[in-house]
Amino acid sequence: MAADPQVLDRAWRLWASVVIVGILILGGLIGFVVLPMAWAPEPPAVAQSAQPAQGNAQPASRIVWSSTLLTKLGHSGAQTPPATVQVCAGCHGAQGISSSPTFPNLAGQSAAAIYKALQDYRDGTRSSPIMAPMAKMLTDDQVIEVAAYFSHLPRGDLDAQQAASANPLVVKLVESGDPQRALPPCAACHGVKAGGPLETPTLAGQHKEYLLTQLRLFAHGERRNDLFERMRSVAAVLTEQEMQQLADYYAHSPAET
Amino acid sequence: MPKVERLTLAHLWVAFAAFFLAAILGVWQMWVRSPIPAPLATPHNYFLSLTAHGTTMAYVVTTFFAMGFGYFVAQTALARPLPAPGLAWVGFWLAILGVIMAVVPIALGDASVLYTFYPPLTASVWYYLGLVLVVVGSWLWAGLMIAAMTAWKRENPGRPVPLAMYATVANAILWLWTTVGVAAELLFQVIPAAMGWTQTIDTGLSRTLFSWTLHAIVYFWLIPAYIAFYTLLPQAAGGRLYSDTMGRLTFIFFLLYSLPVGLHHLFMDPEHSASFKFLQMLLTAFVTLPTLLTVFTITASLEIAGRLRGGRGLFGWIAALPWERPMVLATGLALVMLGFGGFGGIINMSYGMNAMVHNTSWVTAHFHLILGGSVVIMYFAIAYEIWPKLTGRMPMSVRPIRLQLWTWFIGMMVTTLPWHWLGILGQPRRVSTFNYSDPMVIGWSHYVLISLAGAVILLFSAALLIWNLATLYRGAATADRQVGYALAVHPPQRVPAALNGFGLWNALVLVLMAAAYGYPIGQFFLHDSPQALIHHVDLER
Numbered sequence: 001m002a003a004d005p006q007v008l009d010r011a012w013r014l015w016a017s018v019v020i021v022g023i024l025i026l027g028g029l030i031g032f033v034v035l036p037m038a039w040a041p042e043p044p045a046v047a048q049s050a051q052p053a054q055g056n057a058q059p060a061s062r063i064v065w066s067s068t069l070l071t072k073l074g075h076s077g078a079q080t081p082p083a084t085v086q087v088c089a090g091c092h093g094a095q096g097i098s099s100s101p102t103f104p105n106l107a108g109q110s111a112a113a114i115y116k117a118l119q120d121y122r123d124g125t126r127s128s129p130i131m132a133p134m135a136k137m138l139t140d141d142q143v144i145e146v147a148a149y150f151s152h153l154p155r156g157d158l159d160a161q162q163a164a165s166a167n168p169l170v171v172k173l174v175e176s177g178d179p180q181r182a183l184p185p186c187a188a189c190h191g192v193k194a195g196g197p198l199e200t201p202t203l204a205g206q207h208k209e210y211l212l213t214q215l216r217l218f219a220h221g222e223r224r225n226d227l228f229e230r231m232r233s234v235a236a237v238l239t240e241q242e243m244q245q246l247a248d249y250y251a252h253s254p255a256e257t
Numbered sequence: 258m259p260k261v262e263r264l265t266l267a268h269l270w271v272a273f274a275a276f277f278l279a280a281i282l283g284v285w286q287m288w289v290r291s292p293i294p295a296p297l298a299t300p301h302n303y304f305l306s307l308t309a310h311g312t313t314m315a316y317v318v319t320t321f322f323a324m325g326f327g328y329f330v331a332q333t334a335l336a337r338p339l340p341a342p343g344l345a346w347v348g349f350w351l352a353i354l355g356v357i358m359a360v361v362p363i364a365l366g367d368a369s370v371l372y373t374f375y376p377p378l379t380a381s382v383w384y385y386l387g388l389v390l391v392v393v394g395s396w397l398w399a400g401l402m403i404a405a406m407t408a409w410k411r412e413n414p415g416r417p418v419p420l421a422m423y424a425t426v427a428n429a430i431l432w433l434w435t436t437v438g439v440a441a442e443l444l445f446q447v448i449p450a451a452m453g454w455t456q457t458i459d460t461g462l463s464r465t466l467f468s469w470t471l472h473a474i475v476y477f478w479l480i481p482a483y484i485a486f487y488t489l490l491p492q493a494a495g496g497r498l499y500s501d502t503m504g505r506l507t508f509i510f511f512l513l514y515s516l517p518v519g520l521h522h523l524f525m526d527p528e529h530s531a532s533f534k535f536l537q538m539l540l541t542a543f544v545t546l547p548t549l550l551t552v553f554t555i556t557a558s559l560e561i562a563g564r565l566r567g568g569r570g571l572f573g574w575i576a577a578l579p580w581e582r583p584m585v586l587a588t589g590l591a592l593v594m595l596g597f598g599g600f601g602g603i604i605n606m607s608y609g610m611n612a613m614v615h616n617t618s619w620v621t622a623h624f625h626l627i628l629g630g631s632v633v634i635m636y637f638a639i640a641y642e643i644w645p646k647l648t649g650r651m652p653m654s655v656r657p658i659r660l661q662l663w664t665w666f667i668g669m670m671v672t673t674l675p676w677h678w679l680g681i682l683g684q685p686r687r688v689s690t691f692n693y694s695d696p697m698v699i700g701w702s703h704y705v706l707i708s709l710a711g712a713v714i715l716l717f718s719a720a721l722l723i724w725n726l727a728t729l730y731r732g733a734a735t736a737d738r739q740v741g742y743a744l745a746v747h748p749p750q751r752v753p754a755a756l757n758g759f760g761l762w763n764a765l766v767l768v769l770m771a772a773a774y775g776y777p778i779g780q781f782f783l784h785d786s787p788q789a790l791i792h793h794v795d796l797e798r
Contacts, residue, residue, distance in 0.1 A: 012755035020513070020765050023543070024536075024772050031535035039531070065790055067456030175299040179692030185300055198790065 061125050061225050063116050065198055072144050073111040073151075082145040084138065091130075096153040101207040108155030113201035114147035116225075126225040155205050166252075170245045181237045186246065189230075197227065208251035215243040261332050261339050262647045267349060268325025269640060272318045273726060275356075276633075279313035280719040282306045287672070287712040292693045292702045303689035304369040311372030312363065314628070316391055317356055319478040322636050323432075324348070324398040326481050327425045329643055331405040333740040334421040334488075337412070340404045348397030355390025358383050367795035371687065373471070374447060376463045377789040382451035385443050392436050399429035410757075417749040417757055420504045421488040421742055427508035428480040430759050434516055434766060435477055438469025450791045457788035461528035462781040468519035469774060472541075476515035478628055482635035483507065483547075486555050486588060489642055491743035493584035496562025501745035503554040505756045510547035512762050514540060517773030524611045528786075533777050534608060540773060541606040548599060552592065559585075561746065583658050587638030590666040591631040597670075598626030601677060616687075619680025622673040629715075630669040634662060637722060641729075646740055650732040657725050664718035671711030675704035 081094070088106070092098045096107025106114060120126035121135035122143070138146070172178075177185035189196025190203050203211065217223035218235035226232055238246070288295040289303050332339050339345060361383065362368040368380035406418055406426045418426075446463045449455045487504040491497055498504065520529055520537040563574025580586050601623040604610045614620060641658055645651050652658060684691075684701055691698050691705075755761050780786075 008753035009755050012753050013761055016755065016761060016765060020768060023540070024769070027536040027539040028772075030539070031532040035535060036532065067788075067790065070456055070790065175301065176690065177300075179690050180694045182692070188300060191301065198792070 059125075060227050060229070061116065061120055062123055063119055063199070065112070069115075069144075070112070070198075073115055073148055075148075081149055082142070084142045084146055085149055087134065088146060088150075092150070096150045098207070101209040102213065103207075104210045105155075105206055106150035107153040108202065108205075109150055110200070110202055111147040111151035112199045114150055115143055116199040117201075118143045118147065120225040126223065155202075166249050167245055170242070170249050173242065173246065174249065183234060183237060190250075197230075203250040206250055208247045211247035211250055212243055215247065219243070261328060261342055264339075264342060264345055264349070265325045265329040265643075266647055268321045268328070270726075271353065271356075272321035272325065272636070273640070273722060275313050275317045275321070277719050277723050279310045279318070280716055282310040282313075284709075284712040284716045286310065287705075287709045289689060290691065291705045291709045292691075293706075293709070298689075300689040301366065301369070304371070305363065305366050307687070308369050308371050309360070309363045312359060312388075315372050315474070315478075316359075316388060318633075318636075319628075320352065320391055320395050323428065323477060323481055324352075324395060326484075326639060326643075327398060327402050327429065329647075330421045330425045330484070331402060333646075334419040334425075334742055335405060335409045337405075337409060339401065340408055341401060344397055345401055348394040348401075350394075351397070352391045352394030355387040355392075355394065357387070358390065359387030362387075362795065369794055373467065374442070374463075376447055376450065376458045376460050377791050379447065379450045379458075379791050379793050379795075381795040382448060385448050385451055389440070389443060389448075392440065395432060396436070399433050402426050402429035415751065417501075417752040419488075419742065420498075420501055420745075421484055423505060423757070424480060424484045424487065424508045427512050427759065428477060428484075430763065431473060431480070431512050431515065432477045434512075434770075435470050435473035438466045438471075438519070442466035442470075451793075456791060458791055459781055459786055460789045461526075461786055462778070464523060464526060465520075465528065465774075465777055465781070468522045469516070470519070471522050472519045473515040475624070475628065476511045476544075479632050480508065480511060481639065482591065482632045483511075483551060485584070485635050485639050485642075486551060488742045489639065490555065490584055490588050491558040491562065492741040493582050493642065494559055494562035494578055496558055496565055496743075498743040498745040499554045499557035499561060501747070501749045502752075502756065503550055505752070507547040507550050507554075509756075509762055510543070510550070512759070513765060513769065514543045514546070516766060517769040518544060518606075520773070520777065521606045521608075521611070524608055525615045529777055531608075533773070537773055538606060538608050540769070542603075545599070545603065548595070552595075555588070555592070558743070559588075581655065581659065583641045583655065583662060584638045586659060587634050587662050590662060591634050591638075594626050594630035594634070594666065594669060597674075598623055598630060601626065614680050616685055617680035618676040618684045618686050621686045622676030622680060625676070626669065626673045630666075630673070634665055634669075637662060637665065640726065643740065644726065644729045645732070645735060646738050648730055649734055649736075649738060650729060651735045652725075653728050653732045657721060657728075661718050661721040661725055664714055664721065668711050668714030668718055671714060672708045673711070675708045675711075679704050679708075 085094070091100070091103045092106045096105060096109070098105050117126065117131075118135045118138065121128060121131045122138070124132070126132075135143075173183065174186045174191075177183045177188070185191075186203075189200045214223065215235045215238065218226065218231045219238065221232060224232065235243070285295060285297075286303065286306055289298045328339060328345060359368070362381035363384065365381075368384035370378040370380045370384075374380075402425055406422055409422070410416075410418060417423075442463050446458055446466075450458050487498060487507070491499075518537050518541040520534055521541045523529060524534055524538075559578060560574050562579075563577040566574075566577045566579070568574030568577030578585055580589065601619070605614065605620060605623055641652070679701055680686075682701060682704075683697075691701070693699055693702055
C-alpha cells in the first residue's frame with residue numbers, strides 16, 4: 001500500500017493541509033484572542049483631570065502642504081508675469097534679481113520656499129515692516145502665482161571660480177557639518193538633490209548681506225518661522241566668522257552646489 | 258565552448274565582477290563610519306555609495322548567480338538541453354540593460370534612496386525601471402526552469418526529479434511569489450510617483466508590499482547555497498546524502514514559510530496590529546525548521562563521508578573529512594556563520610527583543626553574516642566546483658582557493674561580531690557620521706576599527722576570488738566534464754507527487770499568504786489611510 005504513489009500522495013495532501021491550517025488557527029487564537037485579552041488596558045487608577053493643560057505654544061509655521069497646493073505651485077503660469085509681480089519687482093527685480101543686497105533674489109527660488117515666506121508674513125509668524133503689509137494685501141491665489149512665477153525664472157550668473165577656491169573649513173561645514181557641535185551639513189537640506197524639508201530655500205547665488213542677516217536673526221531668536229527650530233539651533237552654534245564665510249560661500253557658489 | 262556553458266559563465270562573471278566592485282564600496286563605507294577620516298566622506302557620497310552597495314549585492318550579484326547556477330543545474334542534473342536557450346540570453350541582456358539603467362542614476366546621485374527604496378523618498382524613474390528589467394529577466398529564468406522540469410517529467414513519467422533540479426524549481430517558484438510584492442509597489446506606487454503622476458504615496462502600503470518581498474528574497478539568495486549543501490557537498494566529501502526526502506522537505510518548507518513572514522520587518526511600524534505581527538512572528542519561527550533539518554542532514558552526510566574515510570569514534574570522523582577540498586571547507590565555514598547569523602535572526606524575529614536591536618548595527622551584522630557570509634561563501638565554493646566543468650580546465654593550485662575561503666570567513670567574522678555588539682550598545686545603522694568626541698560614542702570606536710580591519714580582509718578576499726577565477730582559465734585541460742551530484746544513501750525510486758511537484762505547495766502558499774497578508778494589505782483599501790508627500794531626491798533645489 002505504501003508503495004502506491006496515489007495512496008501516498010493522498011496522505012501528503014491531507015496532512016500537509018491539516019498542519020498548515022492548524023498552525024494558522026493556533027497563531028490566530030493566540031494573536032487575536034489570547035493576547036488582546038492579556039493586553040487589555042487597565043482602567044486608570046486616578047480619574048484624569050477633565051481640564052486639559054492650557055498652553056501658549058504656537059506652531060512655528062501654519063503651512064499645511066497638500067498635493068493640491070503643490071500641484072498649483074508646480075503648474076501655475078510661468079509665461080506671463082501676473083499683475084501682482086509688478087509690485088514685487090520694485091525691490092526684487094522683474095527678473096527676480098534684486099536691486100539691493102538686503103533684499104533677496106527670487107529668481108529660481110523654490111516655489112514652496114517663496115510661498116511659505118509669504119504665508120508666514122501674512123499670518124505674522126515671520127515679521128518684517130516691509131514685507132508683512134505687502135503680503136497681507138495678497139490673496140491665497142496671488143501668493144501661489146507670485147511664488148510660481150519667480151521659481152520659473154533663471155537664476156543669476158554666478159561666480160564658479162570663487163566657489164572653487166572656497167575655504168576648506170567652510171566646504172566641510174557645508175558638506176559634512178560638524179558632529180562635535182551637532183551641526184548637520186548645510187547641504188543635507190539646502191544642497192542639490194538633498195533630503196531636507198519641502199520648504200527649504202535654495203541658497204546658491206543669494207546675496208551675502210541677506211544670508212548673513214537671516215543667520216544672525218535666527219541666531220538671536222528674532223526670526224522664528226523655522227519648524228522644529230532647525231535653523232535657530234544651527235545658527236546659535238555658528239561663530240560670527242563662520243556665518244560670514246558661509247554667506248559668502250553661498251553668495252558665490254554655482255547653482256549646482 | 259558550447260553555448261549553454263557560455264550562458265552560465267556570463268551570468269557568474271557579471272555576478273562576481275559586480276560583487277568585487279560593491280565590496281570596494283563596502284570597505285569605504287566602513288571607513289567613513291570609523292574614527293579615521295576617509296577620503297570623499299560626505300553624507301551625500303555615503304548614501305550614494307550605500308545605495309550602490311545594497312542594490313548591487315542584493316539584486317545584481319544574487320540574481321545573476323541564481324540564474325547562472327540554475328541554467329547549469331537544469332542542463333546537468335536533468336541531462337537534457339535547456340529549453341529555449343535563446344530566451345535565456347534575452348533574459349540575460351534584459352537584466353544587463355536593467356543594471357546599467359539602475360546604476361547610472363545612482364552614480365549621478367539621483368537615486369540615493371537605499372536599495373529598500375524608503376518611500377516617500379523617490380529616485381530617478383530610471384533606477385526603478387532598471388530594477389524592473391532585472392526582475393523581468395529573472396522571470397524568464399524562472400519560467401525556463403519550470404519548463405525544463407516539466408519537459409523532463411513528461412519524458413520520465415513516474416521518476417523522481419533529481420533533487421538539485423527540484424530545489425532549483427522550488428527557488429524559481431519562490432522567486433515568482435516573492436517578486437509580486439515589490440513589483441506591485443514599484444508599478445502602482447513608486448514609479449507613478451517618480452514619473453510625477455502622483456503627488457502623494459501611501460507609505461504604509463508600500464512598506465507592507467516591500468515586506469512581502471523582503472524576507473522571501475533572502476531565501477532566493479540562500480537556496481543555491483543549500484542546493485550545494487545537499488547535492489554537491491556529500492559527493493565532494495566522498496560520501497552520500499543522508500536523506501533525499503529531507504532535502505525535498507527543506508526546499509518545500511522554504512517555499513511555504515519564507516513568504517507569509519515579512520511583517521517581522523515591520524514590528525516597529527504603526528500600520529499593523531500586534532495580532533498580525535504575532536501571527537507572522539509564529540510563522541517566522543517555522544523558517545528555522547528547514548535550516549535545522551539541513552544542519553542535521555548535512556552533518557549526517559558528512560559523518561557518512563568521514564566514517565567511509567576511516568574516521569572512528571564520536572568525533573574522529575570530523576578530522577577524517579577532506580577539509581582541503583574547497584566545497585568541504587566552505588561548508589564548514591558557512592555553517593559556523595549560519596549558526597551565528599541564524600541565532601541572531603531568531604532574536605530579530607522575536608517581537609520583544611526586536612525592539613532592542615531594531616535599526617541598529619545588530620541587524621546589519623545579521624544579514625551580512627547570512628548573505629555576505631554563509632550564502633556568498635557557498636557561491637564561491639559552487640564557482641570553484643563548476644568552473645572546471647564549464648571551461649574544461651583544472652585549477653592550477655588549490656592553495657589560493659583555500660586562502661580565499663578562509664580570508665572571507667575570517668574577514669566576515671571580524672567585521673560582523675563587533676557590529677552585533679555595537680548594535681546592542683545602540684549604534685544606529687544607515688548613519689554616515691558619528692561624533693567620536695561624544696563620551697558615549699567614543700566607547701564604540703575600537704569596535705568600529707576592528708570591523709574596518711575585517712572589511713579590509715574581505716576586500717583582499719574578494720580580489721583573490723577574481724584572481725582565482727581568472728587563473729581557472731590557465732590550468733591543465735581536463736576531460737572530466739561530468740558533474741558529480743551526490744547520491745542518497747537510499748536513492749529515491751518513487752516519490753509521491755507532492756514531493757515531485759509544487760501544485761499542492763502553491764495552493765498552501767496561497768492559503769498562508771491570504772491569511773497573513775490579506776487583511777494587512779486590504780486594510781489600506783478598506784479604510785482611509787494617511788498619505789505622505791513625495792520627496793524627489795533627484796530634483797535640484
